[in-house]
Amino acid sequence: MKFDVCIIGSGAGGALAAYGLQNTLGNIAIIEKGDWAKRNQDPLFSLQHYYRDQGFIGGLGKGFIGIPTGEVVGGTTTINSGTCFETPESVIQEWKDQLHISIERSELEPHFETLKTLLSIHPVPEEKISIGNKLFRNGVEALGFTSPSPLNRDEKNCDGSGRCPFVCPNEAKQSTDVAILPLFLKKGGTLLTQTTVTHIQEEKNKVLLFCKDAQKKSLTVECKKLIISAGSLSTPILIRKNKLGTEWKKAGNGLTVHPAVKVLAQFKNPLYSSKGVPQAIGFKHPSFPYLSFEGVFTPPQLASLVLPLDGKSLDDWLLQYDHVASFGVLVKDRGRGTVRHYPGLGLFIHYPLHPKDFLDLVEGARFIGLAYLKAGAQKVVLPFSGSQNEFLDFNDLKEYDFGSLKPSQLYAMGFHPLGSCGIKRVVDENLKVYGSDRIFIADGSVVPSSLGVNPQITIMAFALRLANYLKRQLKSSDSDIRES
Numbered sequence: 376m377k378f379d380v381c382i383i384g385s386g387a388g389g390a391l392a393a394y395g396l397q398n399t400l401g402n403i404a405i406i407e408k409g410d411w412a413k414r415n416q417d418p419l420f421s422l423q424h425y426y427r428d429q430g431f432i433g434g435l436g437k438g439f440i441g442i443p444t445g446e447v448v449g450g451t452t453t454i455n456s457g458t459c460f461e462t463p464e465s466v467i468q469e470w471k472d473q474l475h476i477s478i479e480r481s482e483l484e485p486h487f488e489t490l491k492t493l494l495s496i497h498p499v500p501e502e503k504i505s506i507g508n509k510l511f512r513n514g515v516e517a518l519g520f521t522s523p524s525p526l527n528r529d530e531k532n533c534d535g536s537g538r539c540p541f542v543c544p545n546e547a548k549q550s551t552d553v554a555i556l557p558l559f560l561k562k563g564g565t566l567l568t569q570t571t572v573t574h575i576q577e578e579k580n581k582v583l584l585f586c587k588d589a590q591k592k593s594l595t596v597e598c599k600k601l602i603i604s605a606g607s608l609s610t611p612i613l614i615r616k617n618k619l620g621t622e623w624k625k626a627g628n629g630l631t632v633h634p635a636v637k638v639l640a641q642f643k644n645p646l647y648s649s650k651g652v653p654q655a656i657g658f659k660h661p662s663f664p665y666l667s668f669e670g671v672f673t674p675p676q677l678a679s680l681v682l683p684l685d686g687k688s689l690d691d692w693l694l695q696y697d698h699v700a701s702f703g704v705l706v707k708d709r710g711r712g713t714v715r716h717y718p719g720l721g722l723f724i725h726y727p728l729h730p731k732d733f734l735d736l737v738e739g740a741r742f743i744g745l746a747y748l749k750a751g752a753q754k755v756v757l758p759f760s761g762s763q764n765e766f767l768d769f770n771d772l773k774e775y776d777f778g779s780l781k782p783s784q785l786y787a788m789g790f791h792p793l794g795s796c797g798i799k800r801v802v803d804e805n806l807k808v809y810g811s812d813r814i815f816i817a818d819g820s821v822v823p824s825s826l827g828v829n830p831q832i833t834i835m836a837f838a839l840r841l842a843n844y845l846k847r848q849l850k851s852s853d854s855d856i857r858e859s
């Protein structure tokens with residue numbers, strides 16, 4: 376099989392790169408390891424089938440941080456919460472000042488506008504906000520802070536079924552399998568599903584991709600240009616394994632994950648928190664600029680995985696789960712990790728939580744607990760094991776000394792792996808792999824540093840920007856894509 380452009384991965388980066396290139400470069404193939412998602416399945420089914428390694432993948436450092444990603448058509452967008460943030464101005468300035476990266480906000484702005492329309496991005500309407508989010512808002516207001524505001528999300532006709540991270544049952548969430556890939560296919564694009572790229576070979580006039588299909592049969596695909604969009608955990612492994620470009624040894628360094636924790640609160644009356652949008656509102660605390668608070672809710676089938684309890688306490692929370700609300704907080708990480716692949720061991724992620732990130736998360740969790748107690752919760756449980764973690768009284772929690780707590784006691788997750796092939800380290804500002812003529816990267820791995828906000832829109836805008844760059848190249852005389 377021969378194509379002008381091949382793209383590995385159909386998630387935020389891959390699908391949008393394909394969308395941006397289509398019409399100009401007709402002969403494009405996306406190669407995707409996962410299959411199309413079945414809708415209306417139990418959350419456990421989605422976890423088992425559409426999360427890489429059933430979601431049990433994470434970074435080891437001073438503790439363990441789960442780092443889930445999607446392995447399905449649409450990539451992680453198919454199992455994400457749909458929250459949309461443009462790249463913060465302050466982060467773009469940080470890239471300029473600290474990393475000498477000259478990407479301007481004005482370059483990304485037209486892409487943000489395109490995405491707003493394409494993905495139907497708008498704030499969550501009041502009637503769709505879940506009760507758990509509203510109770511947190513009540514508590515924050517009662518504590519005297521500015522009211523948390525509705526988040527922007529990519530959805531059309533969302534009925535608030537509360538299942539976003541387990542595949543939206545009715546295609547309301549505008550993940551790339553819903554909003555982008557059907558358009559790509561309609562216009563003649565090729566999508567090879569259940570096909571894994573195992574080796575990549577760059578030659579003078581072409582790139583060869585060695586793949587395995589669903590039946591483990593070998594397949595070779597040839598292209599003029601390759602865009603790797605396999606995500607922050609897989610792209611660096613492909614770069615290292617195949618020694619692509621001149622800086623391949625740096626691939627896998629610089630990983631950020633936005634470490635995050637959640638707090639659960641039990642109320643007297645049933646809340647049925649799984650109804651409504653689980654990630655509906657967001658809050659910035661004036662004293663903790665690195666923290667971003669966002670709604671979250673774990674379905675009952677998976678609740679025991681997120682409760683740092685056992686025995687009778689665990690029983691009590693599980694029996695009362697209809698009465699439970701929850702809220703989360705992520706940190707713009709100061710820490711950095713590495714992604715490697717070792718023979719016999721497989722993927723290995725080292726992620727030591729930075730001491731300041733740890734302290735911020737502890738205080739973030741305390742704040743959520745206080746907000747819920749202020750809003751009338753009977754008790755809250757904080758994400759710490761081997762320490763007091765259940766609190767019934769506002770002042771007890773306010774005064775409690777968490778000074779002896781260690782990072783290994785934190786129940787943390789990192790939902791946003793980024794930066795493992797960062798701009799100016801593995802790729803240049805046009806996302807071309809240093810030292811390669813034909814290979815580009817468009818996914819979370821190129822994001823130069825921790826964003827502090829949910830990343831899909833930044834990744835998508837970068838992918839559209841890359842598509843524009845390649846289209847400009849096509850017009851110039853040195854492009855060979857037109858030869859095919």
Ligand SMILES: Cc1cc2nc3c(=O)[nH]c(=O)nc-3n(C[C@H](O)[C@H](O)[C@H](O)COP(=O)(O)OP(=O)(O)OC[C@H]3O[C@@H](n4cnc5c(N)ncnc54)[C@H](O)[C@@H]3O)c2cc1C
Binds near residue numbers: 384386407573818
């Ligand atoms: C539970 C959860 C909730 C989230 N919520 C939000 C949110 O609300 N808002 C937000 O902005 N972000 C959210 N995110 C993160 C966001 O969805 C991801 O950062 C984004 O989708 C990453 O895009 P990507 O292109 O880097 O990779 P992905 O979207 O992960 O796509 C990579 C694709 O490459 C495929 N692939 C990998 N290796 C190969 C190979 N060798 N051959 C073929 N195919 C391969 C994978 O199967 C996958 O489909 C969430 C993440 C999680 C886990």
Ligand code: SF4
Binds near residue numbers: 532542544546652
């Ligand atoms: S709340 Fe339900 S309908 Fe709305 S986007 Fe999430 S899963 Fe889809």
